[in-house]
Amino acid sequence: MLVGLRVDHRLLHGQVAFSWTSALGADCILIANTAVTNDPLRKTAIKMAKPAGTKLVIKNIEDSIKSLNSGVTDKYKLFVIVESVKDAYELMTKADIHALTLGGTKATSETKNISKAVNLTDEEISLVKELIERGDDIEIRMVSTDKKILAKNVL
């Protein structure tokens, strides 16, 4: 069962590890990121950051979609973390997911600040809008204790 899908450019660090997993009651974290799967050092770092008693799986986007669709993840309370809106869009459209939390994304010269920690490019904004139009539930929330802000209200 999917308990949450979140965009966070830091993927797994303190905030995520402790607030979200416990708040969501997740027992398995899936890091869906193609770059990390090819970087053993980052993988190592992420493994080190994982909360005790939680299973951690790191897969590239393609394999993540496959796993989600195949049903192998059904037995877990699965918390999926992606690095970018684009990756989230991929998963949502291809793996039939309809809820998304925007956690934190890096600010760059091409991004607009949407909320405290969320910065999106025009392209990303249009992807989010597309999802909203589809009827998906998209919120902005950094930690589980924050109040949730609906993306459609900010964009």
Place this chain on the structure above:
Amino acid sequence: MNEKIMILIDSYMEQKLFDQCQAAHISKELKISRNQLTRILNELFDEKKLIKVKTNPITYLDREALERKYKKKLTTDEYKSIDALENELTNQEQLMNFEKLIGHNESMYQIVEKIKATVSYPPIGLPMLFYGPTGTGKSFMAKLTYEYCVDTNLIESDKSFVQVNCSEYANNPELLTANLFGYKKGAFTGADNDNMGLLHYADGGVLFLDEVHCLSAECQEKLFLYMDQGIYHLVGDNSKWCKSRCRIIFATTELPEKALLKTFLRRIPVILTVPSLAQRGQNEKLQLMYSLLKKEEKRIGKKILISSNVYELLLNHTFVGNIGELTNAIQASCVSALYNSNSDTLEIHAYDLPQAIKNNFDLSNIVMKKHKLVSLDKLLPVSEQGIILEFYKELVSLDRNQKFALRAQSTIEDYFEKLIFNNHKVDNLAYIINYLEKIINNMTEHYGFKMSHNELIAIAKYISEFSKNTYITNNWINENYDEVNNFKKYLSSDFHHEFEIGQEIYQHLKNNMNQDIDDFVGFIICICLIKYFAHSGDEMTVAMIIAHGYSTASSIAEAANRMLDTYIFDAIDMPLDVDVKTITRKINDYLAHVGNISNLYLLVDMGSLEEIYQGLDINNVNIALINNVNTKCALEIGQGIKLKKPVKEVINSVLRENLYRTHVQLKKKKEKVILCSCASGLGTATKIKDILLQSLPENVKLKIITYDYPDLVKKDVYNQLANEYEIVCCIGTLDPNIESMKYIGIQDLIINEGQNAVEVYFGKCMSKEQIALFEKNILHNFTLSNVMNNITILNPDKLLEHVARALDQLQSNLHKRFKNRTSFGLYVHVCCLVERLVTRQAITNFTDEHFKEKHQDFIDQVLISMQEVQRFYNVEIPEEEIEYIYNYIISD
């Protein structure tokens, strides 16, 4: 009438009905009285028209008819038997008594001589015992002994040969006693008549007691008296002495000392051991095979051909039952072959042989060898015994002057040519060639000469030929001992090198070939070798290498001889426990053999050997001694000797050439390295390398090399690395599983929990303090590489430095040491926190609403530790964020 008789005899002879050419039959046929006929026959005999064959009764044959038919003059008028006559006509001489014994002038010679002497011993010979395994021909020899006695008039021709096989009576010794000594009527149940006994019948003749070990003790005792005095009692009549004198022969297969009474044995002065078939050698075995097959040929009336396989199998099989078994094998084969034969020849193939012999059949032979049928005549070992003796005689009689070598060689070549030309026999040549080749090859390496293959084959051929004539050559050598010895001395002094090599080869052959080989083999090899070595005629140079150590000298000599392709150096090894006196004696012995020498080079290594020339017994010889012998200097001198340069010149050239040239290369200490390897490619490996490089404490000299995982797994790549460096360990993300290399996964290195990997692997190249620093640095640098990914605005390097300091402070304030895993998480978290604060993204809600009341103490400690960070980045850490830090730390 005379004519009529002749015609009748002729017609019988035509039909080969020789037994009808006898008086009784002729008289019946022609209806004339026996007396008249006998008279006429004698007349015709006197006129030399008829010959007599002393069969019983006498056979008369037409002389002219025989001579016409066989185109041959008969040598005499009377023949002992039809066979004897036939033998003469078919060109075979009649064999007398022991001449029928194959090997009578070879392996059996000594025995035959002894038998002759024993039976001739006056007045009635001495009792003798033949001892030998079953089937060796003991009975046959006894029979021949009798014939010999008759032929030499030791006994009269009408006296008998009485043979008793004691084993037939083994279960009834009384019966044997009765039969042997005779008995009186009524002596025992069934003794219906007087019986004179075998001793009586043997009187004046020969009594042969076979299997005498079956003779009961009682019977042996009875024989004592007879043997001692020639008297005995008939069984059942102890009052009357009987007399009989005969020659007694015993035979047994059992060890006489064990099988016979000592007292009995003592009365047999001559005990002859009959050799087994195997002991009699191949030559005699061949002759036996020939004669046995010939006998079958005669019996069957077909020409026998045997296959080369049969030949080899018979020749190589060890017949436990000796000649008896060989005879059976041959007869059985003939029976089997006859059954399959329908032409007028009888072909014996391997499958005709008895199973026991076939079992030895090497199947590879069937394929390898051309299947060849040979006639019996080809079996016969060389009968041209003369040739080899002629050859020996010629060699020995050659003039021993300057032309000797040439003449001797051409004599040998002539002989070899004859042998090779004579190549019609099946023999064991391949086997000899094989051995000889191995031995010669070995010598070639030692002495630096190369013998042509043809010559090798010729020598092998000669040895094979020789081995068939061992007996006559040995005899000849013994008879001409002095002459042969002179010849040997001549060769050993004038052709010393060759002689020594020849002797060596000869010894090897002798040891390896299970064959008796005489000295001439050595001589002939020596002469063959002469042409391979330079002989300067008047100038003879000897060069010796003498060195301490168990094979130093011979090794140098061997190497130099080989490189020079000539035999120049002799070597004397001087094991360390041998003194110079012994060595001097050795050299003197050697020089005494060599003969007249002009130049003597002594190449020695050091010490007392440098003065060795002082003890030599030689006069008027140029002596040159050089110390510090080595292969290079030996080569230099050898070259000079080869070119016949004067001694002084040779030595000078050595002095010029032999300065030491040195090149010193000190061994270098292997550099210690850490290998970084990662299955995902060099990129990660390089990152790991960077982290390690930055983490290594100063003064720690460790090289770090990155290596592609797929390369490293290759054995040779690793070996090369291991050769060049001392590999401390391999750090990476996947274990290459190389047994001799330690591996640490990067995660283990960083987390470093439980068994302290860093201390275990780096304990040897770092001090404790350095290890602690290294550990800390690794964690720091690893964190930094991660922080870089997550920090967007601030300078990660600087930030981490601050945060690290702050967290160190916190740890000491809390009197707590975080695990690396926690530290790492906290570093990243706090760095992110600072950036969040700077960008005003702080968390504003508590998870636990009562956190502040419960953990004011912790909040204070954090704030104190973070003072500098707060000041530097101009931020304030909200209590909500401190709750996160708290949660992080309590799960440590």
